[in-house]
Amino acid sequence: MARTRVQRQVYADLLERYGRQVADAFMRAVADLRAGAELQRVIAAMEAGDIEGALDALHIEPEAFNEIADRIRDAHEAGGKASVEGMPKRGPDGTALSVRFDGxxxxxxRWLSRHSSDLITRLTEEQRQIVRERLAEAMRQGQNPRVAALEIIGRINRVTGKREGGVLGLSAPQEAYVSGAREQLASDDPAALRAYLTRTRRDKRFDRSVAKAIREGKAPDAAIAAKALTAYERRLLQLRGETIGRVEAMSSLQQAKFEAFRQAVASGKVAENTVTKVWRSASDLRVRHTHRSLNGDSARLNEPFRSPSGALLRFPMDTSLGAGTDEIVNCRCDCDYRIDFLANIR
Known part of the structure; x- marks a missing residue:
């Protein structure tokens, strides 16, 4: 049990480290997209009513996200090595058990290539679709092209010289949150402004100005509203990066654990029927009910766990058997692997 606790801490440390590295890679990718955007081309294309031309000038291409794939590989390699280091050091006959992880x-x-490719394709297509819809909406409203472009790629911070804010990098729901916050901050309706003050990710440093506008029955000062919106966008982007980082690090580490034991069996050094895996939930009120039910369930190495929803998962975060996002998103479960050499002599 002591070894299991140590391994869980090792996993938690790896999750923290590589979750941050993946998140940082995502943030750098977004910063690179902003820096590479050709503002004048975007404006000219919008003035000509050319949405695809404006989109092309933003250069939202898969290559921008390649570093994320590199960090996912790093997490997978580290997780695999940690898993073999946690295996017994001697076999059933007392001889040294030497297992190495081959990334x-x-x-x-195959898993790394498919997983990274799917992720990068999804991120790229999502960003292009969000921007395409935002451009189309700006044109329908007759919005100033320059203002619309800056609402996408952000404005230059005079202190850092870098762009910040904008919807580039946000998820579709987050872009909708920004759109709603923009409307609220431009309104003189007290109800709309009070609704803005309920937004969890807002920067509370601007609350006093919003409260003053409510008392006076007018819209907040435009410059202050712009700063408040930029801060809101920045915080949403940070949340997006952290979420991607955690999900991708967890997916890589859980896959690596399974892969490490699969390789140990494939090498002939460990018999498959001696390996058992046990599902471990985070054991708190945030655990989804299906995973609360799975807590403590055991299975053989290549046997899936069956969720009460009917979904099959070889381990937490596994989608290879068709489990959907309802079993994956925000999952914090873990999987313990055990080798019982006595299984073959009972």
């Missing part, structure tokens, strides 16, 4: 194994490479 270049064809199965490991």
């Amino acid at each position: 270049r194994n064809p199965e490991a490479e």
Whole structure:
């Protein structure tokens, strides 16, 4: 049990480290997209009513997210090595058990390639679609092209010289949150402004100005509203990065754990029927009910866990057997693996 507790802490430390590295890679990708956007081309295309031309001038391309794939590979490699280091050091006959993790194994490479490709494609297509819809809406409203472009790529911070704010990098729901906050901050309706003050990710440093506008029955000062919106966008983007970081680090580490034991079995050094895995939930009120039910369930290495929803998962975060996002998003579960050499002599 002591070894299991140590391994869980090792996993938690790896999750923290690589979750941050993936999140940082995502933030750098967004900063690179902002820096590479051709503002004047975007404006000219919008003036000509050319949405696709404006989109092309933003250069939202898969290559921008390649570093994320590199960090996912790093997490997978570290998780696999940590898993083999946690295996017993001696076999059933007392001889040394030497198992190494091969991150270049064809199965490991296949998962990394498919997973990273799917993620980068999803991020790229999502960003292009969000921007396309935002451009179309700006044109329908007759919005100033320059203002519309800056609402997408952000404005230059005079202190850092870098762009910040804007909807680039946000998810579709987050872009909708920004749109709603923009309307609220431009309104003189007290109810709309009070609604803005309920937004969890707002920067509370601007609350006093909003409260003053409510008392006076007018819209907040435009400059202050713009700063408040930029801060809101910045916080939403940070949340998006942290969420992607945690999900991708968890997916990589859980896959690596399974892969490490699969490789140990494939090498002939560990018999498959000696390996058991146990589902461990985070054991708090935030755990989804299906995973609360799975807590403590055990299965053989290649047997799936069956969620009460009917979904099959080889381990937490596994989607290879068709589990949907309702079983994956915000999952914090873990999986313990055990080798029982006595299984073959009972």
